[in-house]
Amino acid sequence: MPVHPYIPNSTPEIKKKMLQEIGVESVEELFSCVPDNIKLKRPLNIPPPASEAEVVNTISGILSKNRYGSDLLSFLGAGCWPHYIPSVCNEINSRSEFVTAYTGDVYTDLGRYQVLFEFQSMIGELVGLDGVGFPLYDWSTACGDAARMATAITGRKKILVPASMSPEKRAVMQAHVEGLATVEKIPFFAEDGQVVLEEIEEKVSDETAAVYIENPTYLGYLESHAPEIGEIAHGHDALFLVGVEPLSLGLLEAPGKYGADIVCGEGQPLGIPTSFGGALMGFLAFKDEEEYVAASGNRMITLTDTAREGEFGFAYIMPERTIFCARDKANTSTGTATVLWAITAAVYLSLLGPQGIQELAEVIMQKSHYAMKKLGEIGGVNTPAFDAVHFKEFTVDFNECSKSVDDINKELLRHDIQGGKNLKYMFPELDETALYCVTEIHSQQDIDRLVATLEEVL
DSSP states (O other): OOOOTTSTTOSHHHHHHHHHHHTOSOHHHHTTTSOGGGSOOSOOOOOOOOOHHHHHHHHHHHHTTSOOGGGSEEOOOTTSOOOOOOHHHHHHHTSHHHHTOOSOOGGGOSSHHHHHHHHHHHHHHHHTOSEEOOOBSOHHHHHHHHHHHHHHHHOOOEEEEETTSOHHHHHHHHHHTTTTOEEEEEOBOTTTOOBOHHHHHHHOOTTEEEEEEESSOTTSBOOTTHHHHHHHHHHTTOEEEEEEOGGGGGTSOOGGGGTOSEEEEEOTTTTOOOBTTBOOOEEEEEOSSHHHHHHHOSOOEEEEEOSSTTOEEEEESSGGGSHHHHGGGOSOOOOHHHHHHHHHHHHHHHHHHHHHHHHHHHHHHHHHHHHHHHHTTSTTOBOOSSSSOBSSEEEEEOTTSSSOHHHHHHHHHHTTEEOOEEOTTTOGGGOSEEEEEOOTTOOHHHHHHHHHHHHHHO
8 A cells, every 4th residue: 555644554664563563464464364255356446546626526427417305396205204394403403512422421411411301301292101212223223122122021922013014114123033033914904004903813912022003104094993902912911012203193192192112213204304315213212110111221311410409410321221331232223323313303392392293293184185185186096095094195006007106206207206105016915006295395386286297197
């Protein structure tokens, strides 16, 4: 390697001294454990060195080929949804005391612990449970942790989940309980998407650790039998787990109120922007009982007394049980960016308040139902595919049309519209069906434009 001013220890003399210090002859000897057949035996296929200006021009040219979400009218959701983000969210989460103070202990706390305590408190109020931990990577990670907690608390080896659950999320859940439990699907009715209660009653047993449902479901509709499902689970001493989209709780009852033991969900709608692969932030709430806290494995912040009388501070609850103490033996994980998104979510929730979230949920539901009505008037289009109440997402059935969902979406892109997610690859039985999303950012003109364009395309 040539000597380079930006690469430390690149001069031959320094490298030689370092190798002598650790007792090896060459740098290659440090990689002797790597099998020879997978080592690259040629130089990397990269361009020669260039000036900073040349590199900027080259990369800018490559990036110019992208289509930016802000340039499109998007109706894509499926786990990462378009919502309006108040400017104050980005203003606060970019402050140095938050954006750089992502780790450490109380001695480096510049307000972060208090904000996270507020995040926990607001999520707990939203879902109706008092135990809330640090944020997780995403909803999938959170539901995996919920399943693992259920196996630890009950000592049982089976998790029942709805077949309407995203296969990707189900795979993450299975990975979290690998060697501890199996994940078994419960079918749903083709007409209204509701879980078949008789199947749950038949499959639940003294080996069942938990029954998991989502409300709203991945396919957008509401599970109307949620309380009954919880009763069936509890009747066999299994836990009742519920996955939620948080803004829907502005209208729907908090899961903790209808018997949920553990609640998980995706915090992305709470002021977090959509971007390539994210950004996402899962949350996990549970009963404020010792066995649940001990099983969670994640950090929790609590309010406590300090050495100065009348003064309060923030500290960890039972830190010895956390993944940070378990280190390489930890059974879950999280990341520093998720903490910053939790701070963002706390800002967003505090701005809206309970009344604001209710009003926002009402607006979203009104707009999505207007979209369903208008789309359903197009010849050959059936929406929603399931006869049930929906929140912000709904299925659009194109099976009676002459074009596939993939072809329809390509045509929509030519009109600067991003269509819904093609469900055929996750749910083959739905065939040419797409999942569309409508939120508060979509105006009546936007929806009418989608309808008019689809009429033209079809």
